Each structure stands twice: as C-alpha cells, then as structure tokens.
Amino acid sequence: MNSRAQILSRIKEHQPELTSLPADLTAPLQYADPVAMFSTVLGNIGGTAVPVSSYEEIQDYIKTHFADQKRIISTLPELAEVTEAGWEGQDPHNYEDIDIALIKAHFGVAENAALWVTEELMQQRVVPFICQQLAVVVQRKDIYSNMHEAYGKVADSVYGFGTFIAGPSKTADIEQSLVLGAHGPKNMTVFIMESR
Amino acid sequence: MNTGRKDHAGLADIFNEDEARVDWHDETLWFVRAKRDKAAHTLPEWEALRENASQIKDNVLSNLHDYLLEFEAKAQQNGITVHWAADAEEHNQIVHSILKAQNVTRIVKSKSMLTEECHLNEHLQKNGIEVIDTDLGERIVQLAEEPPSHIVLPCIHKKKEEIGELFHEHLGTPKGESDPQFLTAAARVHLREKFLTRKAAITGVNFAVAETGEFVVCTNEGNADMGAHLSDVHIACMGIEKIIPKRKHLAVFLRLLARSATGQPITTYSSHFNKPRAGQEMHLVLVDNGRTKQLGRADFRNSLKCIRCGACMNTCPVYRRSGGHSYHTAIAGPIGSILAPNLDMKEYADLPFASTLCGSCTNVCPVKINIHEQLYKWRQVIVKEGYADTGKTIAMKAMDFTLSHPSLYKTAGKAGRWVMKNAPFMVNNKLNAWYKQRDMPEPPKQSFSEWYKKNNNE
Numbered sequence: 001m002n003s004r005a006q007i008l009s010r011i012k013e014h015q016p017e018l019t020s021l022p023a024d025l026t027a028p029l030q031y032a033d034p035v036a037m038f039s040t041v042l043g044n045i046g047g048t049a050v051p052v053s054s055y056e057e058i059q060d061y062i063k064t065h066f067a068d069q070k071r072i073i074s075t076l077p078e079l080a081e082v083t084e085a086g087w088e089g090q091d092p093h094n095y096e097d098i099d100i101a102l103i104k105a106h107f108g109v110a111e112n113a114a115l116w117v118t119e120e121l122m123q124q125r126v127v128p129f130i131c132q133q134l135a136v137v138v139q140r141k142d143i144y145s146n147m148h149e150a151y152g153k154v155a156d157s158v159y160g161f162g163t164f165i166a167g168p169s170k171t172a173d174i175e176q177s178l179v180l181g182a183h184g185p186k187n188m189t190v191f192i193m194e195s196r
Numbered sequence: 197m198n199t200g201r202k203d204h205a206g207l208a209d210i211f212n213e214d215e216a217r218v219d220w221h222d223e224t225l226w227f228v229r230a231k232r233d234k235a236a237h238t239l240p241e242w243e244a245l246r247e248n249a250s251q252i253k254d255n256v257l258s259n260l261h262d263y264l265l266e267f268e269a270k271a272q273q274n275g276i277t278v279h280w281a282a283d284a285e286e287h288n289q290i291v292h293s294i295l296k297a298q299n300v301t302r303i304v305k306s307k308s309m310l311t312e313e314c315h316l317n318e319h320l321q322k323n324g325i326e327v328i329d330t331d332l333g334e335r336i337v338q339l340a341e342e343p344p345s346h347i348v349l350p351c352i353h354k355k356k357e358e359i360g361e362l363f364h365e366h367l368g369t370p371k372g373e374s375d376p377q378f379l380t381a382a383a384r385v386h387l388r389e390k391f392l393t394r395k396a397a398i399t400g401v402n403f404a405v406a407e408t409g410e411f412v413v414c415t416n417e418g419n420a421d422m423g424a425h426l427s428d429v430h431i432a433c434m435g436i437e438k439i440i441p442k443r444k445h446l447a448v449f450l451r452l453l454a455r456s457a458t459g460q461p462i463t464t465y466s467s468h469f470n471k472p473r474a475g476q477e478m479h480l481v482l483v484d485n486g487r488t489k490q491l492g493r494a495d496f497r498n499s500l501k502c503i504r505c506g507a508c509m510n511t512c513p514v515y516r517r518s519g520g521h522s523y524h525t526a527i528a529g530p531i532g533s534i535l536a537p538n539l540d541m542k543e544y545a546d547l548p549f550a551s552t553l554c555g556s557c558t559n560v561c562p563v564k565i566n567i568h569e570q571l572y573k574w575r576q577v578i579v580k581e582g583y584a585d586t587g588k589t590i591a592m593k594a595m596d597f598t599l600s601h602p603s604l605y606k607t608a609g610k611a612g613r614w615v616m617k618n619a620p621f622m623v624n625n626k627l628n629a630w631y632k633q634r635d636m637p638e639p640p641k642q643s644f645s646e647w648y649k650k651n652n653n654e
C-alpha cells in the first residue's frame with residue numbers, strides 16, 4: 001500500500017463521527033465609518049492613508065513626496081505620466097531595484113487595514129514584495145468593515161495568486177523591537193480615492 | 197526521559213541559572229500575551245469566533261478523509277503537484293528528490309514548523325543541499341546552530357547583544373553593534389541576496405482550502421513571498437490537519453491567528469497560492485507523521501485543531517520561566533507537550549508534567565483546545581504505561597487525588613495560591629518536582645476548579 005492509500009485508510013478508520021459545520025457568524029463588528037477605522041489601523045501598523053479625489057492628485061503626491069526615487073513603476077495606466085514605461089513582463093529578478101511600486105487593490109478591510117490584491121493587479125507576483133516602498137490605490141466605497149464581508153467579495157473568484165497586504169513588511173524578532181522593512185517594502189502608502 | 201539526556205526539569209535548571217535572563221524572558225512573553233488580550237478585546241464577537249473556529253476544526257477532523265481528497269483533486273486541477281508522506285523520513289526524501297531532479301543545491305526556506313518537526317534541514321544538508329532560513333528569527337537561530345525556541349518567535353530567548361555578536365561573526369556587522377534596527381537592515385541585505393540567487397523555495401502552509409485547492413501562507417516579513425515568487429520551484433509542506441473546508445472560513449481563522457499570536461489585527465501578508473506562476477513548478481507535500489495516530493486517540497485528537505499561534509506558550513508560566521529549549525522537541529510549550537508524547541511516549545514522558553495545569557493555555561487558545569485537560573490525561577497514560585519516574589508518579593498521584601475529589605481540590609487550590617503568594621518556600625520540596633528551583637512562577641488568577649466551574653456553567 002502506498003503512503004497516500006495508507007494515510008487515507010488510517011484517517012477513515014480513526015476519524016470521529018461526522019459533526020456538522022457551524023452556521024456563519026451572525027453580526028460581526030461593523031464600523032460606523034469604515035474608512036476612518038481603516039486609516040487609523042493602517043497608521044497603527046506603520047502605513048499612511050492619503051485621501052485623494054483624482055489620479056492627478058496622486059501624481060502630484062508622487063512628484064512631491066517621491067521626487068528623489070529613481071525607479072517608480074505602476075500597473076495603473078492613469079499614472080503612466082509619472083512612472084517608468086515598458087517595465088512589464090520581465091524576469092521577476094529584474095525588479096530588485098524598484099524603489100516604488102504603485103498598484104491597485106480590489107478592496108480594503110477596516111478591522112485590519114488589509115488590502116486584497118490578486119495577480120492581475122500586480123503584473124508580476126513579486127512586485128508588491130520586492131519593491132522598497134509600496135503604494136496602493138483603493139476606492140473609498142470599497143472599504144469593508146470585516147474579513148467576513150471581505151471573503152464575501154472574494155467569493156468564488158478565480159486567481160492564480162492573491163494576497164491580503166496590511167502595512168509594510170515588518171519584524172520584531174530581535175527582542176520584540178518593531179522594525180519596518182524586513183525583506184520587502186519599508187513603508188506603505190494607501191491612496192483612498194473618493195468616488196465621483 | 198530514561199535515555200540519559202536531560203529532561204524538561206533538568207534543562208529548565210540550566211535555563212534558570214541566569215535569573216535575570218529568566219525574568220526578562222518571562223516579562224517579554226507576558227508582554228506579547230498582554231497584546232493578545234488587547235487585540236481580542238477589540239472584537240465583541242471574540243468568543244463567538246473562537247467557538248466558530250473550534251466547530252469548523254471539529255468538522256474538519258470528522259471529515260478529513262473526504263476533505264483531503266477534495267483538496268488534492270482541486271490542487272491538481274490548478275497545476276500543483278501533490279505528494280503524500282507517511283512520516284518525516286518520507287517527507288524529507290520527497291523534498292530532496294524534487295530538488296535533485298532540478299539539480300538544485302542551494303535553497304531558501306520560510307518558516308515551517310513541520311519541516312522542523314521532520315528535521316528537513318539536517319537531511320538536506322547531509323545530502324549536500326544548503327538551506328537558508330529566511331525568517332529573521334529563524335536565520336538568527338540557524339546562525340547560532342540552535343533550533344527555534346518558540347513557534348512564532350523563534351529567537352525570543354536571545355538578547356540583542358548575542359544577536360549582534362552572531363551578525364558580527366557571520367555577516368560582518370561592526371563589533372558591539374546591537375541595535376535591532378541596524379541588525380535587521382543588515383539581515384535584509386544578506387537575505388535579499390539569497391532570495392535573488394536561489395532557484396528553489398520551501399514554505400510552510402497555514403491553511404489549505406478543500407473547496408478551492410489553494411493554500412495560504414501568513415508572514416509579517418514577506419519572506420515566504422520573496423522566496424516563492426522568485427523561485428523556479430516552490431515546495432510547500434503541510435501537515436494533513438491544516439485543511440479547512442471553504443474559502444470563507446479563512447475569514448474566521450485570519451481574524452483569530454495574528455491577534456492570538458502577537459496582538460496584530462492580521463499578519464502583513466496572507467498569501468493565497470492557487471496556481472504556479474507561468475514557467476514555475478509548484479509542489480505540495482501532505483504529511484502524516486503521527487497525525488493519523490493522534491486522530492485515533494479520542495482524548496488527544498483535539499490537539500490536531502491547533503493553528504500554531506503560540507498563545508498557549510506566551511501565557512504559560514512554566515514555558516515563560518523554563519524557555520522553549522527545555523522542551524527538547526520542535527514544538528515547545530503546552531501544545532508541544534501534547535503532540536510530542538504521541539510521537540514518542542518514552543522520549544517525551546516528562547513534558548506533560550511540565551505544567552501547573554493552571555488552564556491559562558485553554559483560556560487563550562483560539563480554537564478552544566482543552567490543552568490542560570489533555571496534559572493531565574497524558575500524565576495518567578504515561579504513568580500507567582510505566583514511563584514516569586518515581587518523583588513524578590507521586591506528584592501525579594497527589595494531583596490525581598485532588599482532581600478526582602473536586603471539593604478537596606477547591607480547598608487545595610485556594611490554599612495553594614495562598615501558599616504561593618505568602619510562603620513560596622513551602623512548595624519548594626521534592627514532591628512538587630517542577631517547583632524545586634526557586635520561587636513559584638506566579639499564581640494563576642483562578643484555580644483550576646474555579647475556572648472549571650465558571651466555564652462549565654456558562
């Protein structure tokens with residue numbers, strides 16, 4: 001008997017009598033102002049929320065705050081003016097020297113300031129992890145209170161890779177001192193776009 | 197325990213030689229525990245969430261056979277190669293053969309307690325493959341040639357000066373430099389070079405979804421993602437109990453995991469791997485290594501619900517004052533003391549005794565495992581099987597007596613706490629083997645019976 005068959009038969013023999021799945025949690029916490037909560041939590045975990053009402057505003061922000069950064073790339077055509085052209089489709093190792101990556105998120109979650117991003121919004125999976133700084137654009141109306149709503153939105157969508165990103169890469173492995181920028185982004189800016 | 201090597205009490209003695217360090221270790225972990233409490237209190241539905249998670253995991257254990265088949269089929273459809281390993285040895289062989297087929301001799305690995313349990317690094321190194329652990333804490337203990345002492349905080353036992361010394365020796369940082377910010381920046385440079393030059397990456401798995409065939413890996417550092425997305429071959433290793441039925445259940449577990457572990461609302465990254473990247477190979481190894489046996493032990497099968505948050509360690513007065521290495525097994529603390537005897541009852545006969553049975557672990561566990569009750573039950577099994585030494589047997593009998601006489605225990609518990617507070621030297625006697633060192637850790641806020649009463653009437 002191979003291991004697969006052996007493991008499965010032992011499970012069959014040993015697993016207890018079937019119990020049913022519980023009903024979904026009723027009434028998980030809702031925030032009166034999810035955007036305010038999102039911004040507060042993001043600040044607590046080392047990120048910065050920037051409310052904007054147009055892509056021009058984002059471009060201006062980039063020009064003033066990231067003026068000294070060399071390699072700025074984006075997956076958003078609206079930001080093409082201030083970002084590198086033709087960076088897409090290369091070997092992922094070539095993105096090692098990206099200073100700032102600007103991407104879009106499907107939605108954000110107020111309770112933990114996490115943003116849901118799938119592969120097609122990253123161009124290359126490694127982009128939001130390898131960049132020195134990450135900036136994400138999310139629509140104000142797409143910020144939900146909690147993770148149950150979030151997975152309600154993810155639903156049965158199909159993706160090769162998807163991730164919740166909450167703040168910059170971090171570690172507290174040395175004596176519990178928090179340090180931002182463990183391997184990936186040293187900070188994270190979230191542009192919260194007012195829908196018009 | 198009778199193997200000539202030191203047992204938990206003996207190893208704890210060594211840890212306790214440096215009293216200042218023990219106090220520091222104790223306080224650091226208590227600080228993490230306090231952060232957990234704060235995070236839990238932000239959610240009015242915390243208790244309902246725990247109950248929900250517990251019931252989902254109960255369902256998983258009762259239907260594991262079908263869920264594994266469902267998961268395997270979906271994962272294969274998604275282009276993931278699925279392997280099955282009966283034990284640690286087979287797991288190690290599978291991983292090695294995948295690497296060998298690709299002629300890979302240098303790899304990066306993110307945190308996976310399963311690979312620690314299987315001693316994968318040693319196996320690969322023996323076969324000429326260099327393994328770089330990329331979680332900062334794991335890299336630190338790897339440089340120190342030590343195992344992790346905690347499942348979430350691998351180098352929690354190390355002082356920054358010692359880490360500075362290690363980095364000076366291995367990474368060439370200035371002598372005497374021990375600033376965490378500085379050392380982390382040095383590690384960043386050191387490890388980014390590894391990510392960029394290694395062709396294969398190993399990661400652990402936090403959750404695997406039967407419904408979709410995807411697996412989820414949670415990190416704060418982003419090291420699992422850096423490794424996986426830059427690799428030609430990604431190998432993910434998981435115990436068979438990591439399955440959850442549906443994608444929506446991730447909401448429940450992701451809300452609980454980081455809050456219980458470190459008090460964060462969520463880890464920085466919760467990455468869902470569904471399909472390999474174009475041109476990439478993705479393998480997943482499903483490992484039994486004693487889990488099906490534990491599934492058959494009615495008293496202990498609940499331990500398979502564990503999501504490895506580490507909360508039971510942070511809160512445990514014995515763990516905090518004895519250190520992770522005193523448990524001489526990959527997974528330390530209360531939960532490790534339940535898992536280890538399943539694998540080798542003789543070798544780990546001491547571990548269920550390394551507890552005050554105060555019940556704090558059970559109170560914080562996000563999936564409501566009855567940890568301290570299982571520790572108590574293991575003691576009975578171990579004594580019956582003849583693996584306990586005499587000192588432990590007597591202590592055990594006294595414990596057994598009080599626990600089977602609830603009213604007596606109530607008095608003993610209350611009196612015991614008075615003694616602990618006011619005359620701690622009185623319990624420092626041979627009968628109470630664990631306390632022989634010095635002052636008792638710290639009296640639990642409520643005795644087991646008070647706790648038991650409260651939690652069974654509500």
Ligand code: SF4
Nearest residue numbers: 502503505506508561
């Ligand atoms: S037993 Fe519970 S508290 Fe301990 S690590 Fe596992 S899930 Fe966390």
